[in-house]
Amino acid sequence: MASTQISEFDPTIPKGEVDRLWRKLKDIRVPETPVVPDAGADYGPPLNWVQKLFATWRDDFDWEAAQRRIGRWKHYTTTIEDLRIHFVHQPAAKRPNNQSAPPPIPLLLVHGWPGSWYEFSRVIDPLSNPVNDDDQAFHVVVVSLPGFTWSSGPPRGWTLQDSARVFDVLMKRLGYQHYAAQAGDWGHWVIRELGANAARYGGSCKAVHTNMCPAVPSVPKEQWTKREQTAQERTDWFLGTPRNEAHMGYAIEMRTRPQTIGLALSDSPLGILMWVGEKYYEIVDPKYHALDDQDFFDDLCTTLCLYFFTAPSIMTSALCYTNNVRHEDYAEFNARPENAIRVPFGVSSFRYDVCPVSRRAAETTGNCQWFREYDHGGHFAALEEPKQLVQDLRDCFAKIYPTR
Numbered sequence: 001m002a003s004t005q006i007s008e009f010d011p012t013i014p015k016g017e018v019d020r021l022w023r024k025l026k027d028i029r030v031p032e033t034p035v036v037p038d039a040g041a042d043y044g045p046p047l048n049w050v051q052k053l054f055a056t057w058r059d060d061f062d063w064e065a066a067q068r069r070i071g072r073w074k075h076y077t078t079t080i081e082d083l084r085i086h087f088v089h090q091p092a093a094k095r096p097n098n099q100s101a102p103p104p105i106p107l108l109l110v111h112g113w114p115g116s117w118y119e120f121s122r123v124i125d126p127l128s129n130p131v132n133d134d135d136q137a138f139h140v141v142v143v144s145l146p147g148f149t150w151s152s153g154p155p156r157g158w159t160l161q162d163s164a165r166v167f168d169v170l171m172k173r174l175g176y177q178h179y180a181a182q183a184g185d186w187g188h189w190v191i192r193e194l195g196a197n198a199a200r201y202g203g204s205c206k207a208v209h210t211n212m213c214p215a216v217p218s219v220p221k222e223q224w225t226k227r228e229q230t231a232q233e234r235t236d237w238f239l240g241t242p243r244n245e246a247h248m249g250y251a252i253e254m255r256t257r258p259q260t261i262g263l264a265l266s267d268s269p270l271g272i273l274m275w276v277g278e279k280y281y282e283i284v285d286p287k288y289h290a291l292d293d294q295d296f297f298d299d300l301c302t303t304l305c306l307y308f309f310t311a312p313s314i315m316t317s318a319l320c321y322t323n324n325v326r327h328e329d330y331a332e333f334n335a336r337p338e339n340a341i342r343v344p345f346g347v348s349s350f351r352y353d354v355c356p357v358s359r360r361a362a363e364t365t366g367n368c369q370w371f372r373e374y375d376h377g378g379h380f381a382a383l384e385e386p387k388q389l390v391q392d393l394r395d396c397f398a399k400i401y402p403t404r
Contacts, residue, residue, distance in 0.1 A: 004173055009075040009086060009150065011067075013309045018063055021269060021308055025058040028270050042246075044274070045281040052291055053300070054273060061301040069302070073124060077150065078173060080166045085143065086150035088117060089174060092137035093129040100134055105401055106176035107138040107393070108167060108194075108205075112185020113320050114276040115380065116149050116306050117142045121299065122386035127393065136394045141174065143167055145186065145320070149306055153316030159323050160186060164193035168201040178204055180401055182393060184212040184353075184381055186320045192334070195341035195366065207401045209346045209370075209393055211381040212353055214330035215361040227373070231349075231356040238283070238354045239327055247282060250275065251327060254318035262315020272307050272314055284378035285352045299383050330355065334365040341366030344400035348392045350377030350385065370396040 034047045092104035127138045146154035181191040194205035265271040359371040377385040
């Protein structure tokens with residue numbers, strides 16, 4: 001019989017591994033000239049941005065402080081379908097003197113690429129331990145997708161729908177027979193599966209919220225609002241067109257040759273910085289481009305370190321691209337009847353995401369009962385706009401999560 005044991009996990013990186021990374025950082029020479037003299041951001045992140053990020057990572061970033069942040073929460077592993085699954089479990093703080101607070105909602109948080117469980121580091125505490133006693137609290141479960149950080153790599157052909165099945169088992173193993181879920185990026189298709197096929201999992205997932213919901217309005221383009229036109233322009237900019245997929249090189253490589261690029265990057269700090277950091281330049285709110293926001297910088301460097309310290313995760317994480325829906329098919333996939341989210345769901349749409357969406361577009365993909373849009377924020381909502389995301393989750397689930 002397969003073990004259902006849940007074991008505590010120590011996320012501490014051995015000092016020898018930390019020292020080795022910084023020896024490598026100090027030995028790297030970052031080129032001083034761009035690929036062409038006027039490259040700017042046309043061929044990848046601007047060279048001056050790369051040089052600043054690299055030098056500050058090497059000289060100023062405090063890994064010991066990051067390690068302390070990582071260790072603030074309880075980490076666990078468990079085995080499901082022969083996969084080691086890593087997760088953080090932060091139950092809601094007890095509030096014995098407040099009888100008016102609603103009961104905590106179990107909440108599954110799922111990241112994407114090039115993120116990790118750490119993408120939710122700024123929202124775990126405010127969700128599980130609200131400052132205001134009357135605010136909705138959550139039993140927070142932050143998972144590592146198979147192949148990311150300390151979750152083992154998946155077998156051939158593993159899909160995001162497979163991950164949904166495994167995470168439903170995990171939630172029940174933790175004692176949560178009913179729960180809500182939140183995600184963006186690849187995690188969107190994990191929770192879409194849970195919401196579209198809730199009956200398949202015993203009706204355990206009661207509501208979902210996503211900060212990414214690829215979709216297009218069901219009316220002719222001539223009737224689109226300015227916001228919808230701007231959203232499509234953003235998506236077209238990211239996807240490109242056949243023979244001109246300027247921002248899709250990373251996806252094509254990971255979709256077709258994950259082992260080649262994975263091995264090339266696995267022991268290369270500069271390689272990881274470029275491969276991962278590119279997205280933290282291209283698809284975030286432009287206010288972060290200057291790298292002068294200390295919290296954002298620290299979170300980005302922590303993410304780079306985690307990919308380096310948890311080899312082969314930079315390789316196995318690429319399998320999300322190999323086995324799942326292609327970028328250009330996102331909206332069509334979500335519009336299929338079999339993929340429609342049947343449980344109540346909500347959307348927070350941020351202006352600089354790769355596919356910001358309107359309410360009526362989101363409604364083409366299922367039972368959308370809550371929607372909010374912003375003129376700021378980007379793809380990594382939990383890192384970029386944690387306060388807004390926390391409030392959105394409270395407002396959304398107050399409306400759509402069943403109370404009985």
